[in-house]
Structures are given as structure tokens and as C-alpha cells.
Amino acid sequence: MIEVESLYFKYPLANDYVLKDINLKIGLGEVVGIMGGNGSGKTTLIKHFNGLLKPTKGFVRIFGKDxxxxxxxxxxxxxxxxxxxxxxxxxxxxxxxxxxxxLKxxxxxxxxxxxRVKWALEFFNLTQYKDMSPLLLSGGEKKRLCLASVLAWNPDFIILDEPTVGQDFLQKEKLIEIIKMLITQNKTVIVVSHDVEFIWLLQPRLILISNGTIVKDGDCKSIFKDNSILEKCGITKPQLVELYDELYPLIEQPPVDVIEAYSMILKLLRGLK
Amino acid sequence: METLTEIIRFINFSFSYSGSNSPILKNINLLIEEGDFVLLVGPSGCGKSTLLRCINGLIPHLYNGVYEGEVIVDGEPVKNKSVNELATKVGFVFQNPENQIFMFSVEKDIVFGLENIGLDKTEIDDRLSWVLRALDIEHLRYKPPYELSDGQKQRVAIAGVLAMKPKILILDEPTSLLDPRTALEFISLLKELNRKFGLTIIAVEHRIDLLTNVANRMVVMDKGEIVFNGCLKDVIENKNLNLHGVNVPPVIALQNYLRNEGFIFDAFYLNVKEFSKEIKRRLLEID
Amino acid sequence: MFWLAEGLVYRRQESIIHSLDPRVKLIISFSLFILSLFSSTIFEFIILLSAIFLLGVLSKVLRRMIKTITFSLTFVIMIFVINLLVGYDLIFSIVISLRFIAIISSSSIFFLTSSPDELDLVMRSLHLPYDLIFAFVTAVRFVPVILLDAIQIIDSQRSRGLEIEKGNIFKRIRNYIPILIPLIVQSIIRSEELAEAMESRAYGFSKKRTSYYTLHFKMKDYLILCLHLMLVVLFILLVYFLHL
Structure with missing residues (x-):
């Protein structure tokens, strides 16, 4: 369990706080998305989750330990x-x-x-490269290697900072698969990302940050319906939520993926035939 | 419609970096016309970045390798042109603008390139005020790079190359570091540059939903070859795009599913608004 | 990460001193630096330091100047203690410490009030080759950027369980390998990207590179330079020749 209690943080020498009054509880088995504009404090926040940064004021506790x-x-x-x-x-x-x-x-x-290394290599399709220099891998493979090197020690919480940058479709698909599998093992995955389409596919608990404070913490379905909050945080809508906006009340909920959208539209077109 | 003129042409072009035994680009044939807005996509490592570097002459002028066939930019083979001349024809904006801003103020960074091509003071003055206005960054003129946000840095990077008055602007994953709103603003800036100044734009982008409403051409590459090339509307409806690593936007994927099921649409709708309008129109018709 | 830039680098500001021709600022800073080297009594340093701090007030950088001095305070104390320990008297140890402070603060006048660009202009007016100037400017420009890279790398490796401060001296040196290698690789990648960007902006391919900026002394520059030189001469006469 990660507990954050009235966390304030500023860098030494700086005058302004980068994080202000952050309160959070993240348990096991959750998928959490953290979104916010450039420079809103997302990366600073996640660096508190393993003690890289310590609060200027307030507390961060991991499994009860400050x-x-x-x-x-x-x-x-x-x-x-x-x-x-x-x-x-x-x-x-x-x-x-x-x-x-x-691991060492x-x-x-x-x-x-x-x-553990053998497992990680196999799981991430990297076995054929095991004796190669990692610098020779492609960009996508390097990203996979970094994830492998963390999953190898089997942590309870996995935090991914912008995992989809520079990733093509197939790599993103694979990533979603991995995240879903981790959740079934009662792990928690926290994803910091600008990629609204990717976040939507994960259907996470969503935390929006703007200017160092949490603007909203809740279910991603309800947050993505809230235009004023999205506007405030500089976030655009996923296409499937836009679709829901346009077709409401013909469809009652935003579809979580293309397959669901397809069956909803099909029902509409067929139902009235 | 005006008559279109050729601006870039690849003829039976292949390239491999020296030291590598397999070619990174294989038998590329590609024609781009003046004023085109080209979306270039493909899985990582497919050769997109290499292709871009062949247009502005980094290949073969900076990188060595086996160079076969011809790349023609504005009527002349790239390999015969001097780098100096190419810099005034082709502007290149890299993924990380940080590495593209050399000087300690926006003004001085823009001036850097203009001094390099040997312009005199009055010409530099003119171009400076023009480019600051065109990109709406007059308020940033005296700011140092570390006071700029990521989106502003991206604009300054464009200003630096645009001041050289190129005919072609190349962007290598320009929005990958930007948040969604800043990315959208940036894309609409590109659209304006394309429409207002007739600038030919070639952009590599993984989030293609951002560009489907502004680009008119789409080129898909895989394993060093061009697999699809044509009008964006025609290319994007191809069902096999995701097999080539392309992130097909949900609204497009949705229409593909519906077509499979026998629903025929007059046109392929690139954004959700138009698509929803069509669905609603059909429902009314059925009523 | 703005704090880095804030603490270490020139910040844009407006003051009488900032707006001077950088050559004037350099002369002021450098002459005070030289005087600090040759002064040898507490009285002289009181005058010098007052002058330096007065300039700090005029250019609105006093607070940051004092910050710089506080940073080097450990050195000052060390110098003071070592001098006492090796047997010099109290007055001499104080003088040596004051000299150190005066050197630091006098040279900081130039760097706190001039952007690296202005140094670029000074070098251009001295007709140094542009390659050299450009190398200097980019080096200064990318120091904070590479520092941020280093911080990111240290954070990454600590997140993978690396404990830099653990173990004996040899182990500690080895602990830096996982930090140094990515830092070197990143810097090489960065310099490759810089080379590409430079070439794309036609750097180094024109024989007739022009210079948009030229330095011109204004009335204000002449006045302040004269005033400054008069004060320096006065100081030298009074202190060194009349032994006041």
C-alpha cells in the first residue's frame, strides 16, 4: 500500500512548491493512470513512491513505512x-x-x-539477445528490456513513466496484455502517460494533476466525461468518448474498446431495421 | 486546382549504413508534390528516420554508406547539392528540440542559422520579425531555452529552420514529448504553415489520430520498404495497417469492422464528428 | 528541475549594470579581480569588498552573490584554519580568507550580470575563430542539460537497488560505473543529434558567415568605464603609494 498524506515538495534553492497538498492511497491489484500537462509534477510525484525524493512536508508511507x-x-x-x-x-x-x-x-x-533472469528474457521475447550488448537493441526492444529488468525482481507496485512514447501498435498491444496479466497477480500498475487512447484502453483509476495538485482522482469513465476538468488539465478526449458524446443518448456508456463500440453501433443500426 | 509540381522524388533508392550488411532502405520509389502534407508511419526500426535524413542530405553528407539510386529534391540530386544549399531548401525538426536550440535566447538561436548562410543585417532583421510573428512567439524573443516549456521549445525549433525559408519541413516525431493539448495546438500550427505558406510537410508520427485531419498523403513503411503510399483517405482504410505497427485510430478501426459486416459508407470518415453524423443520418432514414 | 538553472546560471534581469556593454562588465570584474590578488591588508579588502557589494546592489544580484559566497564558505573556513594551523598569525589568515571571498565575488559580477551570449559577443569582438566561440557557447549551454541527464541516471539506477555510498572505497568507485556508462553513451547520442541539427542549420559550410550582432560603446558605457577606471587609479594611488 502506498499512502501519501498532505505531501508538499520543493527542490532545494527553489521558492515554489512543485507538489502541493497531495493526498492519495493506492492499494494492491489496481491500475492507476496519472495524467497532466508538461511540467505539472507527475514525475516528481512518482519519484516519491520509492523514496527517491522525500517530502518537504507531509508523509509518504510504503506498506506503513515512512x-x-x-x-x-x-x-x-x-x-x-x-x-x-x-x-x-x-x-x-x-x-x-x-x-x-x-537482482544482484x-x-x-x-x-x-x-x-528470474531466464523467466524475464523468455517473457519479453529477449532470449535470443541474451549475450548481446543491450546498446545494440532497437528502441522498442530497449524499452522492453527496461521493463523486464524491473519485473525480474517481482515488485508489488510497478510504475511506468510514459511507456508508449515511440512505441508502435504491436508493442502497445503487448504492453496492455502485460499490464492486465500483472493485475491478475494482484500487482498494482501505475502508468504516467500523455497517451489518452492508451489510458482509455486500460480503464484505470485516473488521477489528474495540474500545477502540482491533484485536480481529480476517480474512475476514468466519469473523468473523461467531464469537459471542464479535462480542459483545466490540458487533456483531450479519447475518440471512443467523443463518439459517446456525439451519440448520447443513443448509446448510454462510452465503449471501452473498438469491439464494444462496434457491437453498440451494430445494435443501433440493426435494432431499427 | 493549381497544377502540382514535383518537389521530392526517390528513384530506385537503396541505402545501407557503412558497417551494416543489410540495407536499411530497399528500392524506394516515392514522389512528393509541392504543398503536400505527408504522414509517414511504420514500426520502430522500419527506416523512417533514415528516409527523412536522405531528403535533407544528412545522408550522404554526414553519414557514410552504400548509396544507390537517386534522391531528387527541388529538381536536383541531393548528393550533388551542398549542405548549405539543402539547409535553405529543407528544414528539419528533430524529436528532442532541446538538442536543436544552441543559443541562450530565442532571437539569437534563430539568427544563428541566418548568419551561417551569410545573410546581411537587414535581411536577418526582416526574417527575424517575420518568423517570430508567423509562429506567434514574439513574447519569447529574449527568453533563454531553460525558461521555455516543451511546447514552446518545439515552436522555437521550427522558427530556427523556418527562418531559412525552406520549401520543405520535415518533422521526426514532433509531438511525442508533448501533452495532448499542446500536441493539438502544435499540429494546428503545422496545418497553418502548410495552408498559408504552401510549405511541403513530411511528419513521422505514431499517434496518427492527431494528423488524420491535416495530412493529405500517407506513406507506410515496414522493413525498409514502402508498403502503402497514396492519398491518406485511401491508405488509412486498409485493413492490414495494424499488422505494420500502425496505431489505427479507433474511429477508423470501427468503420473497418462495420464494413466487414456489410455496412457500406459513401466515404471514409476521419473524425468522430462526421462519423457520428452519418450514423445519426442513417438512423433517421431507417425511422 | 528549474532550480538548477536558478542556482547556477545567469538569469535575465534588468539593471544599470546588466545593460552595460559586456566588455565594460568584463573590465570592471577583471580589474577588481586583479586588485583582490594584490591587496594585502584588512583595510584594503574592506574597501574592495564594499565596492563589489555596491556593484552587487546596483545590479540587483547581491542575494545571489551572497549565495555563491555561502556555497564557498567551507573553503574559506578551511583556508582560514589551515593558515592558522601552519603557524601564520590571525591577521594574515583573515587576509587570505578575505582575498578568497573577494576573488570569488569579483569574478561573479561578470557571470551574474552577463549571459553566455554576451561572452560570445566579447569573443567575436576579439576576432576569435567562430568555431571556438560556438564550441564554448554550446558547452556552457549544455552543462545544465547534461547535469539533468546525470540526475535522471542516478535516479534510475538507485531505483534498481544501486547504493552508491555503500561498501569500501573500491566498491564505491565501482558503484559509479552504472552511472558513468549511460552518461557517456547519452552524451555521445546527444552530440550526434547536435551535429545533425547543426548541419541542418548550415553550420560550418559557408565561407562567408556574417555577424548580425556588433558591440558598440554607448555614452553610458564610456561614462561608467571612465568613472570605474578613475576609482581604480585612485585606490591604487591611495593604498599602494600613499600607504593609507
């Missing part, structure tokens, strides 16, 4: 953060070692490390 009381490594074991740019973490000589890096840091035994 992030000021333990090391980043201690919290990272439970909360895995995958940053946007793979270039900021890839350094090993081989793909295998890149995945094993964190966390002090797992050799046997378990081997087992």
Missing part, C-alpha cells in the same frame, strides 16, 4: 520504477547482465537470479 526511514533500495524492492528513457539506465555488457543487475543489488541468491 520513506524517510529507509533507503531507496529498501523501497525499490517493493516499488519498481521504469523511467521513460532506456538510455538513462542501460549500461551492462550483455542483456543478461542488465536484467541481473538489480537486492542480494538475491545466484540460483534465484538465474531463474
Amino acid at each position: 520513506t524517510r526511514e529507509e533507503s531507496v533500495a529498501y523501497f525499490s524492492k517493493k516499488v519498481g520504477l521504469v523511467f521513460q528513457n532506456p538510455g538513462h539506465q542501460i549500461f551492462s555488457d550483455t542483456v543478461w547482465n542488465e536484467i541481473a543487475f538489480a 543489488n537486492f542480494g538475491f541468491e545466484e540460483e534465484i537470479i538465474n531463474k
Whole structure:
């Protein structure tokens, strides 16, 4: 469980707070989307979830423990953060070692490390590259490798910062599949993204941030219907919600994916035939 | 309609980077006309970025490799043109504008390119005030890059190349770092540049729903080859697009499903509003 | 991440000093720097530091100037203590410490009131080759950007359980490998992108590069320069020759 209680944060030397009065509780088995304009404080917020940043005022507790009381490594074991740019973490000589890096840091035994790395390589279709330098992988593969290197230590919370940037359709499909599978294992996935279509497909609990404060925290269906809040946070509507806006009351709920939209429209066109 | 003139042409073009044994571009034939707004898509690693770099001469002038066939820009082969001349024909906006702004103020950064091509003071003055006005960034004139938001940086990057008065503007995933609203604003700016100044635009973009209402041409690449090429409306209705890694916008995918089921539409609707209007019209008809 | 730029880099501001020709600012800053090197009594430093702080007030950067001094305070104290320990008397140790403060603050006058662009103009007026000037400007321009990269990389690796401060000295040095390698790789990628962007803006391919900016002394510049030089001469006469 991640608990955030009246969190205020500012960088040393700065005058203004980047985060103001953030209150949050995130439990296990949730999908959470965090959205907001550039510079709204999203990345600063998620860096509090494993203790990389400590609150200037207020508290962040991970499974009941204040992030000021333990090391980043201690919290990272439970909360895995995958940053946007793979270039900021890839350094090993081989793909295998890149995945094993964190497992070694966390002090797992050799046997378990081997087992976990093997699993991660297979799960992410990277086995054929295991002895290759990770720098030679394509952009999409590098992103997959970063996710693999975090999932390998089996954290309870997985935080993804802009996972869809530069990703094509097939890679996005795969990502959604992985997120859904993680949820069935009672993990929590937190996705920070600008990609409204991707967020809509996840149907998450949605947290909107603007200017360092939480503007709205709730069900993504109701938030995406609320024009004034979206306007305030600089977020556009997913096409399927637009469709609902245009056709309401002919359809009663925004469809969650194209298949549902298709069956709704089909019903409309057929029902009246 | 005015007569269209050719601006870019690839003729049986192939390229492989030196040191690599497989070609990154294979037998490309492509014609782009002046004033076109081309949406270029394809899975990562398909050769899109390489193709763009062949147009503004980074290939072969900066990167070496095996260069076969011909790329013709504004009537002359790229490989015969000097980089200097190409810079005034083709503007290139990269994915990360941070790496494209060199100077400590917006004005000085715009002037940088103009000094490079050896313009005199009065000409620089003219172009400077023109480009600041055209992109609506007069208020940013004296700001340093670290005081600019991401969207503003993207505009400044465009200003820097637009001041060189190019005929072609190339953008490599220009909105990938922008939030949804800023991205939309940016796209409408591109539309204006295309319509108002007749600028030929070629944009690589993964979120193609942003561009379906502004682009008129669409080119799909996969594994170094062009798989689809034509009028955007014709290309986008192709059912196999997602197999080539293209993020087909939901409203398009929806129409494909309905067509499969035997519902024929007069036209292919690119945005939700028009599509919904058509659905409503049909329902009334049935009534 | 704006705080980085705020603490370390020139910030746009308006004041009498900021609007001076950068060459005048350089001369003022540099002459005070030289005087700081040669002054040797507490009395001289009181005059010098008052002059420097007065300039700080006039250019509205006093607060940041003091911040810079506070940053270097550990050095000042170290210098002071070491001097005492090696057997110099109290007065001499104070003088040495004051000299250090005067050097830091006098040179900060130029950097706090002039953008790197202005330094670019000074270099152009000295007819240095543009390649050199451009290299300098981009280096300064990208220092904060690369610093941000470094922070991101450290955050990424700490999130993967890297504990930089753990272990003996050899282990600690090894701990920096996962940070240095991505930083070098990122910097190489960045410089490649810069090269592409430079070439796309026709950098280095024209034999007749023009210069849009030229520096011209205005009345104000002449006046302030004269006033400054008179004060410097007065100071030198009074202090060094008349031993006041």
C-alpha cells in the first residue's frame, strides 16, 4: 500500500512548491493512470513512491513505512520504477547482465537470479539477445528490456513513466496484455502517460494533476466525461468518448474498446431495421 | 486546382549504413508534390528516420554508406547539392528540440542559422520579425531555452529552420514529448504553415489520430520498404495497417469492422464528428 | 528541475549594470579581480569588498552573490584554519580568507550580470575563430542539460537497488560505473543529434558567415568605464603609494 498524506515538495534553492497538498492511497491489484500537462509534477510525484525524493512536508508511507526511514533500495524492492528513457539506465555488457543487475543489488541468491533472469528474457521475447550488448537493441526492444529488468525482481507496485512514447501498435498491444496479466497477480500498475487512447484502453483509476495538485482522482469513465476538468488539465478526449458524446443518448456508456463500440453501433443500426 | 509540381522524388533508392550488411532502405520509389502534407508511419526500426535524413542530405553528407539510386529534391540530386544549399531548401525538426536550440535566447538561436548562410543585417532583421510573428512567439524573443516549456521549445525549433525559408519541413516525431493539448495546438500550427505558406510537410508520427485531419498523403513503411503510399483517405482504410505497427485510430478501426459486416459508407470518415453524423443520418432514414 | 538553472546560471534581469556593454562588465570584474590578488591588508579588502557589494546592489544580484559566497564558505573556513594551523598569525589568515571571498565575488559580477551570449559577443569582438566561440557557447549551454541527464541516471539506477555510498572505497568507485556508462553513451547520442541539427542549420559550410550582432560603446558605457577606471587609479594611488 502506498499512502501519501498532505505531501508538499520543493527542490532545494527553489521558492515554489512543485507538489502541493497531495493526498492519495493506492492499494494492491489496481491500475492507476496519472495524467497532466508538461511540467505539472507527475514525475516528481512518482519519484516519491520509492523514496527517491522525500517530502518537504507531509508523509509518504510504503506498506506503513515512512520513506524517510529507509533507503531507496529498501523501497525499490517493493516499488519498481521504469523511467521513460532506456538510455538513462542501460549500461551492462550483455542483456543478461542488465536484467541481473538489480537482482544482484537486492542480494538475491545466484540460483534465484538465474531463474528470474531466464523467466524475464523468455517473457519479453529477449532470449535470443541474451549475450548481446543491450546498446545494440532497437528502441522498442530497449524499452522492453527496461521493463523486464524491473519485473525480474517481482515488485508489488510497478510504475511506468510514459511507456508508449515511440512505441508502435504491436508493442502497445503487448504492453496492455502485460499490464492486465500483472493485475491478475494482484500487482498494482501505475502508468504516467500523455497517451489518452492508451489510458482509455486500460480503464484505470485516473488521477489528474495540474500545477502540482491533484485536480481529480476517480474512475476514468466519469473523468473523461467531464469537459471542464479535462480542459483545466490540458487533456483531450479519447475518440471512443467523443463518439459517446456525439451519440448520447443513443448509446448510454462510452465503449471501452473498438469491439464494444462496434457491437453498440451494430445494435443501433440493426435494432431499427 | 493549381497544377502540382514535383518537389521530392526517390528513384530506385537503396541505402545501407557503412558497417551494416543489410540495407536499411530497399528500392524506394516515392514522389512528393509541392504543398503536400505527408504522414509517414511504420514500426520502430522500419527506416523512417533514415528516409527523412536522405531528403535533407544528412545522408550522404554526414553519414557514410552504400548509396544507390537517386534522391531528387527541388529538381536536383541531393548528393550533388551542398549542405548549405539543402539547409535553405529543407528544414528539419528533430524529436528532442532541446538538442536543436544552441543559443541562450530565442532571437539569437534563430539568427544563428541566418548568419551561417551569410545573410546581411537587414535581411536577418526582416526574417527575424517575420518568423517570430508567423509562429506567434514574439513574447519569447529574449527568453533563454531553460525558461521555455516543451511546447514552446518545439515552436522555437521550427522558427530556427523556418527562418531559412525552406520549401520543405520535415518533422521526426514532433509531438511525442508533448501533452495532448499542446500536441493539438502544435499540429494546428503545422496545418497553418502548410495552408498559408504552401510549405511541403513530411511528419513521422505514431499517434496518427492527431494528423488524420491535416495530412493529405500517407506513406507506410515496414522493413525498409514502402508498403502503402497514396492519398491518406485511401491508405488509412486498409485493413492490414495494424499488422505494420500502425496505431489505427479507433474511429477508423470501427468503420473497418462495420464494413466487414456489410455496412457500406459513401466515404471514409476521419473524425468522430462526421462519423457520428452519418450514423445519426442513417438512423433517421431507417425511422 | 528549474532550480538548477536558478542556482547556477545567469538569469535575465534588468539593471544599470546588466545593460552595460559586456566588455565594460568584463573590465570592471577583471580589474577588481586583479586588485583582490594584490591587496594585502584588512583595510584594503574592506574597501574592495564594499565596492563589489555596491556593484552587487546596483545590479540587483547581491542575494545571489551572497549565495555563491555561502556555497564557498567551507573553503574559506578551511583556508582560514589551515593558515592558522601552519603557524601564520590571525591577521594574515583573515587576509587570505578575505582575498578568497573577494576573488570569488569579483569574478561573479561578470557571470551574474552577463549571459553566455554576451561572452560570445566579447569573443567575436576579439576576432576569435567562430568555431571556438560556438564550441564554448554550446558547452556552457549544455552543462545544465547534461547535469539533468546525470540526475535522471542516478535516479534510475538507485531505483534498481544501486547504493552508491555503500561498501569500501573500491566498491564505491565501482558503484559509479552504472552511472558513468549511460552518461557517456547519452552524451555521445546527444552530440550526434547536435551535429545533425547543426548541419541542418548550415553550420560550418559557408565561407562567408556574417555577424548580425556588433558591440558598440554607448555614452553610458564610456561614462561608467571612465568613472570605474578613475576609482581604480585612485585606490591604487591611495593604498599602494600613499600607504593609507
